[in-house]
Amino acid sequence: MNKFLIATCLVASLSTQAFSQANIYPAKPQDKKIVLLGGTVHVGNGQVISNGYVTFEKGKITGVGDATTVKFSNTDATIHNLNGKHVYPGFIAPNTNLGLSEFESVKATLDFREIGQYNPHIRSIIAYNTDSKVPPTLRSNGVLMALIVPQGGVISGSSTAVQLDAWNWEDAAVKTDLGIHVNWPVTPRFRGAMGGGAAGGNNNTANAISELERFFIEAKSYNEVPQAVTNARFAGMKKLFDGTAKLFMHVNLQKDIVAAVNFAKRFNITPVIVGGSEASYVASFLKEQNVPVIINQPHSLPTSVDQDVNFPYKNASILNKAGVMVAISIDGYWEQRNLPFMAGTASTWGMSKEDALKTITSNTAKIIGIDNIAGSIEVGKDATLFISGGDALDMITNSIEKAFIQGRDIDLDNLHKQLDKRFSQKYGIK
Numbered sequence: 001m002n003k004f005l006i007a008t009c010l011v012a013s014l015s016t017q018a019f020s021q022a023n024i025y026p027a028k029p030q031d032k033k034i035v036l037l038g039g040t041v042h043v044g045n046g047q048v049i050s051n052g053y054v055t056f057e058k059g060k061i062t063g064v065g066d067a068t069t070v071k072f073s074n075t076d077a078t079i080h081n082l083n084g085k086h087v088y089p090g091f092i093a094p095n096t097n098l099g100l101s102e103f104e105s106v107k108a109t110l111d112f113r114e115i116g117q118y119n120p121h122i123r124s125i126i127a128y129n130t131d132s133k134v135p136p137t138l139r140s141n142g143v144l145m146a147l148i149v150p151q152g153g154v155i156s157g158s159s160t161a162v163q164l165d166a167w168n169w170e171d172a173a174v175k176t177d178l179g180i181h182v183n184w185p186v187t188p189r190f191r192g193a194m195g196g197g198a199a200g201g202n203n204n205t206a207n208a209i210s211e212l213e214r215f216f217i218e219a220k221s222y223n224e225v226p227q228a229v230t231n232a233r234f235a236g237m238k239k240l241f242d243g244t245a246k247l248f249m250h251v252n253l254q255k256d257i258v259a260a261v262n263f264a265k266r267f268n269i270t271p272v273i274v275g276g277s278e279a280s281y282v283a284s285f286l287k288e289q290n291v292p293v294i295i296n297q298p299h300s301l302p303t304s305v306d307q308d309v310n311f312p313y314k315n316a317s318i319l320n321k322a323g324v325m326v327a328i329s330i331d332g333y334w335e336q337r338n339l340p341f342m343a344g345t346a347s348t349w350g351m352s353k354e355d356a357l358k359t360i361t362s363n364t365a366k367i368i369g370i371d372n373i374a375g376s377i378e379v380g381k382d383a384t385l386f387i388s389g390g391d392a393l394d395m396i397t398n399s400i401e402k403a404f405i406q407g408r409d410i411d412l413d414n415l416h417k418q419l420d421k422r423f424s425q426k427y428g429i430k
Contacts, residue, residue, distance in 0.1 A: 024136050024414065026165050030407030033057045033073045036387065039082030043366035044089040044361035044376035046354045054087055056383035059407030064377055080387070080402070088357070088392050089377050090144030090384040090405065092161075092364040093336040094294050095274055095329035098135065098146050099128040099162070099172075113152030118215055120180050121236030122157030124150040128169040134334050135164040141337045141398060142386050144405050145174065147368050149157060149181055149248075154212055156181040158236070158245065161370050163384065165405045173371050179272070183413035184251035184260045185209050187261045209263070216267055240269065246369060248294075252277040252303060261291055272367055274329070277303045280315050283322035292325040292367045296360075298342045299330075310349065316359060317350030327364040383407040 034056055041064065043050035055063035055077070063070075072079055100112035101397060110302050128148055138146075144164055148239040150157035166172035185208035197257050208272040222234035239245035249260040252275040264271040273279060276293040276298075279286060287294060295316045302311050321324040328342050339360055347356035365375025373382045384405050390397025423429075 004120070009183070018099070024411050026167050026171070027405070027408035027410045030057070030059050030383070030404075030409075033077040034044065034064075034076045034088055034383075034407070034409075035079045036284060037072065037079055037081050038067050039085045039087045039375060041087045042354065042357055043378065044357060045378075049352060052087070052136065054377055054385070056404070056407050059383055061377060061379050061381050061383050062289075065381060066205070066416055070243045082387060085401070086149060086385055087377065087386045088142060088388060088391065089361045089375060090386060090403070091142045091206070091360045091392075092368075092374065093143050093146040093329065093339050093360075094327050094364045095137070095149050095296060096336050097149060097151060097331050098138070098336060099130065099132050099148055100124060100150070100334040101333050101367045102129065102132055110151055114150070117153040117154045118233055119150070119153055119157050119236075120155045120219075120240075121232040122150055122385070123160070123177060124157055125160035125162070125169050125173055125176055128160070130166045130168055130172055136411070137334065137416055138337045138339075139164055139403055139410060140400055140412050140414055140417070141340055142388065142392050142400050143336055143339055144384050144386065144403060145370075147179075150184075154183055154185070155215070156183065158239075159238050159248070161368055161374075163382075163405050165408065174373065175368075177239060177245060178369050179248045180237065181250060181274075181280060182212070182246045182260075184249050184256055185212070186251075187253060187256050187259075209259070211257050213263065213266075217254055220267065241267070247271040248274050250274045254281040256277040257282055261286070261289055265289070274317075276315070277312070279324075280322070281289035283319050283324055286319070288321045289311065292327070293319055293361075294318070294327045294329050294364075294367060296329045297331050298328060298345055313345055313349040314358075316346045320351055320355055322361075324331065324369060325363055326359055326424045328359040334427070338395075340393050340398060341395045344391075344395070347393060353391075353393065406428040 036054040041049040041133055051067045053067040091211045095113035102109035114122050147159050147161050149159045159179045160176045161174040162172040163174055187205050218254040219234040219237035220241055222231060225236045239246055247264055247269045249271045251257050255281060257273055270290060271293060273293045275296045279293045298312050299313050318325050318330055330339050330342050331400045343356045343360045347353045362375040374384055377385055385400045386403035390401035392398050403412060
């Protein structure tokens with residue numbers, strides 16, 4: 001009982017401390033036309049307008065083009081003269097438990113996995129915490145949207161795309177339950193993996209795949225005819241089989257990637273590969289099957305001892321050159337603030353700067369299915385974008401000066417900035 005009380009007090013203390021240090025509120029809806037004038041507009045689809053303009057009203061982009069061909073009046077619009085600064089579409093984090101985890105060392109604040117192996121009925125969005133102090137730290141680096149992904153088990157549950165400035169999860173949700181996430185059973189690479197030697201490990205993997213296939217078959221049959229008794233787990237697969245949700249297969253090794261794609265194709269589903277550490281080894285296969293890949297954690301060690309030590313940096317570039325649609329992600333939740341620099345690394349290892357930008361903007365939006373409203377600066381899409389004083393993919397020059405989510409001028413303050421100011425004043429550093 002004493003341990004329980006201590007843990008409870010610790011959580012309360014941490015929460016009180018965190019909430020007392022940051023007073024950041026969601027922005028009000030856009031009420032006046034805004035013009036961004038004279039900046040370098042990175043559209044997000046590969047196009048760059050060196051002296052461009054962007055206009056938006058009521059949260060939607062209404063104009064994009066060459067600034068030398070138009071004139072605007074201050075009477076009916078707020079004009080921001082950018083003088084050579086850069087405009088980017090909001091970056092999208094495509095694989096994160098953001099909002100489902102707050103303090104990694106306090107179990108009570110972790111809500112990203114459920115018990116059991118098959119949980120397609122679990123909805124990550126209803127546990128999403130908009131009061132988390134983490135999203136503001138991401139927005140300060142241009143990450144304005146995210147796909148909130150559950151973890152654990154064989155089928156983890158469904159993911160939802162959110163924008164990162166909201167009062168509650170209903171406000172945050174951009175597209176709910178857009179994908180089901182499957183952790184593909186791993187084939188042991190070395191003898192002794194998974195216990196019992198290579199043969200025993202392979203048998204365990206084969207059994208796990210057979211069990212997963214049986215679940216898919218039963219769920220598909222369940223959803224094809226009316227049922228007298230509801231099975232929540234099978235019902236949770238309905239969107240997958242009727243094509244309204246995507247199948248995200250979390251898998252890394254080349255043999256497993258091929259097996260996972262072939263498994264999905266047996267159910268007439270084209271999956272999205274998440275992880276893909278060795279995806280470029282089977283790039284031609286993925287291109288042929290029209291399978292996109294969300295590369296995870298480019299800043300990591302190779303998966304085998306005989307790989308080029310720089311291979312993780314090149315992975316996205318090789319896939320891109322092969323014609324595979326590729327996005328980039330990064331582990332965890334608070335780490336998402338470094339997402340643009342993962343894309344920046346890809347741009348120095350074989351990708352052009354604008355192709356690298358697409359891996360966290362338009363490609364990501366297309367892969368997760370929100371490209372009708374996000375991912376690029378185009379007329380009709382949400383005005384979710386930001387202004388940077390320098391190259392937003394470079395950690396040295398990245399300097400987010402102003403950001404908009406659905407046209408709302410959001411607060412770029414965060415707990416980190418407040419702590420920096422507080423202690424800089426204390427020690428007279430600034």
